[in-house]
Amino acid sequence: MSTPILEIFLTPDDLVEQLRSDARSGLTAQAKWLAPVWFYDARGSELFEQITELPEYYPTRTERALLAECAGEIASLTTPKMLIELGSGSSEKTRRLLEAMSDSLHTYVPQDVSVTALEGAAKAISTEFPGIDVIGVVSDFTGSLHHLPSGGRRAVAFLGGTLGNLIPGERAEFLAGVAEVLGQSESLILGVGLVTDPAVLVPAYDDSAGVTAQFNLNVLSVLNKQLGANFPLEAFRHVALWDAENQWIEMRLEALRDLSVRIEDLDLDITFVSGEQLRTEISAKFTVDGITAELEAAGFRLQKVWTDADQRFALLCAER
Numbered sequence: 552m553s554t555p556i557l558e559i560f561l562t563p564d565d566l567v568e569q570l571r572s573d574a575r576s577g578l579t580a581q582a583k584w585l586a587p588v589w590f591y592d593a594r595g596s597e598l599f600e601q602i603t604e605l606p607e608y609y610p611t612r613t614e615r616a617l618l619a620e621c622a623g624e625i626a627s628l629t630t631p632k633m634l635i636e637l638g639s640g641s642s643e644k645t646r647r648l649l650e651a652m653s654d655s656l657h658t659y660v661p662q663d664v665s666v667t668a669l670e671g672a673a674k675a676i677s678t679e680f681p682g683i684d685v686i687g688v689v690s691d692f693t694g695s696l697h698h699l700p701s702g703g704r705r706a707v708a709f710l711g712g713t714l715g716n717l718i719p720g721e722r723a724e725f726l727a728g729v730a731e732v733l734g735q736s737e738s739l740i741l742g743v744g745l746v747t748d749p750a751v752l753v754p755a756y757d758d759s760a761g762v763t764a765q766f767n768l769n770v771l772s773v774l775n776k777q778l779g780a781n782f783p784l785e786a787f788r789h790v791a792l793w794d795a796e797n798q799w800i801e802m803r804l805e806a807l808r809d810l811s812v813r814i815e816d817l818d819l820d821i822t823f824v825s826g827e828q829l830r831t832e833i834s835a836k837f838t839v840d841g842i843t844a845e846l847e848a849a850g851f852r853l854q855k856v857w858t859d860a861d862q863r864f865a866l867l868c869a870e871r
């Protein structure tokens with residue numbers, strides 16, 4: 552067995568630097584916001600894994616079932632020597648793809664912003680797939696495209712619906728960036744959540760056990776720890792809502808009273824009035840026609856789409 556290599560393009564110092572600048576601009580804005588990437592410290596990554604097992608959170612299990620069904624077909628459409636997975640997290644669902652691609656594949660490149668999640672996943676995959684070299688890349692998926700290794704026909708997998716975390720302008724730029732990095736006949740394997748009944752969507756982001764609430768509130772702990780802030784977590788509540796116009800789920804943290812927060816490392820004091828909300832995530836949902844058009848606009852040619860029987864999730868294979 553070869554030991555996994557970790558390539559670090561984002562050091563803990565770089566991360567804190569980015570967090571500082573994001574926190575300063577987001578928390579001093581008229582409508583306060585923070586990018587969802589800041590959820591994923593070790594605790595946040597762990598809470599996300601718990602979310603994936605909640606009865607209300609259907610995306611992970613739906614995508615896993617789709618992958619189990621069509622991994623063979625994806626492997627024969629893409630026949631990659633190298634599989635690059637953006638935002639790989641625990642790489643849990645990827646195992647189906649790795650098995651199906653075993654004839655052609657020699658390298659798996661998981662990329663994630665969380666070193667702890669990546670280390671664990673890279674080690675486990677190397678043990679389970681001794682024939683495959685594993686190169687973990689620690690970076691932010693939006694900024695990592697030019698760091699990705701090359702060598703043989705590649706496929707980029709971007710699963711779980713994480714594309715939905717980007718606002719439409721960023722999304723177009725990101726997809727065009729992936730297309731630009733890939734050569735002719737290399738492919739993208741994309742998993743996206745589909746627009747469905749808000750009665751199904753909203754509980755997926757507001758579960759009865761309160762795990763998503765903890766996940767959302769954890770971002771305040773990240774600010775407290777990393778930036779010497781003093782957010783009182785008990786003074787905020789988790790909010791999840793469906794924005795029908797933008798076709799996205801929005802998560803927010805709502806202040807339960809007037810309060811002021813000191814962010815020591817930014818030498819910054821900010822105030823919240825009771826009821827004020829801080830936006831922490833958008834999770835856009837798609838239609839098959841909509842995402843197909845976005846892929847084509849970015850320079851991809853759609854090869855195949857799979858959806859579950861309830862039309863809640865789609866896997867797409869697109870080629871340069």
Ligand code: AVJ
Pocket residue numbers: 602610711712713715716755756763832833834
């Ligand atoms: C990891 C971005 C796909 O948007 O569904 C889960 C994150 N947020 N519950 C999603 C998330 C709240 C998740 N992604």
